[in-house]
Amino acid sequence: MKKKKILLIDDDQDFLLATKLILEKGGYEVFMAENGKAGVEMWKSVNPDLAIIDMMMETWGEGFSVLNKIRAMEKGKETPLFMLSAVDLQGPYNSFEPPPDFPKVNRVLHKPIKADDLLKYVAEELGGQQ
């Protein structure tokens, strides 16, 4: 069976690598992009089954702009997307509530993510391939 593809978009190389190792252990093929622009480009060329996007890359909001761009594409309308955040609930963004027309985010994950949890959430979206 062909491996399912996951795209990771995060500006921290180490976080990318650590997460990639976990996902590969789960049997997925993993692609990494270090910024929003590269992420969107890679999305087009790789056509992943799921993407995990960091909310807070270089500029606050870059993650959301990536999300918007992916959701605006035909093949990105239904793909499961996870957003990553390292901001605790006490942080300055705790008041953030997505507006009703906000593009769909399948899950918000908080860094760091436990390996078991990450694989479980991904498996839930991709139909239990582990």
Added chain:
Amino acid sequence: MTCDSTSPLILVIDDEEALRDGCRQVLEKAGYRVLAAAEGMEGVRLAREHLPDMVFVDLKMPRMSGMEVIEVLSRDIPDMVLVMITGFATIVSAVEALQKGAYDYLPKPFSPDQLRAIVKRGLEHRHLRIEARRLKEEKELLQKNFITFVSHEMRSPLVVIRQYIEALNAVAAEKFDQSVRDIIERCSKRIQGLEEMVEHWLDISKIESGAFVLPNVSIDLSSVISRSLEEMAPLCQKKGIRLETDIPSALPKIKGDTESLVRTITNFIGNAVKFTPEGGKITLTCSHDDCYVRIRIADSGIGIAADKLSLIFEPFYRCAGKNEKYHGSGLGLTFCKKIVEFHKGSIDVSSKEGEGTTFVIAFPIEINSSSLKTDLV
């Protein structure tokens, strides 16, 4: 001297044509751009439109007086330097002008030198005022952003190390000897201590900088306590510590922030667990009177010497010295105290070495009156 569009712009409002022309000549020659108006309304209009750096206003003019012009302009346009020109220099009118926001006054007749001197001084004053405000704003922004910045910059490496440990365990745990797995586990514990320290430090900084605002929400402490107990129960179980509780189902409401209180109570319980030997007991009870809800957390732990009791809320104070067994963030109780005080509460502690420690945390009950709402913002 040439004047270009970046030269300071000066507006002269005076009904006397000779004075307007005189000022214009002197000032333009000195390199300033000059606008002139023959009466108050026209002057105000020009000032609003062109935002001059400095304005000279004659006190005695028909229709709108100089005093009114000063009043309007000092209110409307901050940083505009206003100078009152007075034909009959009385102290009273000068003081009044200064009170209404004028920078200075210039008695008639005045020489070109006097005019140039006051312009130079006034513009310097304006420059300093703008600079001072800019610095103040910059400082405030820096302070505000610092916490956000630190929260991102200090957490990022911790998050990554934690993620690598997760990856290491996921990828290779079964290949490692027990001794290697132990090392990874110890790393993980120390990282956790550092994470807690950063969290606590951030919370303390937020409170100290005023960035933390107490939400005006009624909360039920029993739900706060049960969430904390839920979180800490596994740790107690692991250490074989009995956790006995007695919490009334209905407690009077208090005003505050649920999340920070959950972390506070969790911290107190965690503290008790840390200093209570295996097989010991922790008791958490809750009571209230007309004014306060009291949470009592008592442990059968090692206790604290009387002379050290007053120091336990100090940052990085460790009763147990460098004993690794009792290692924590060093900021746990400091954080708890800040949060409790932030909720206008208080903490009492009593302890006996070898027998245990008891903390009693009291929170004022929310007063059910809309007239007192302004008290807590």
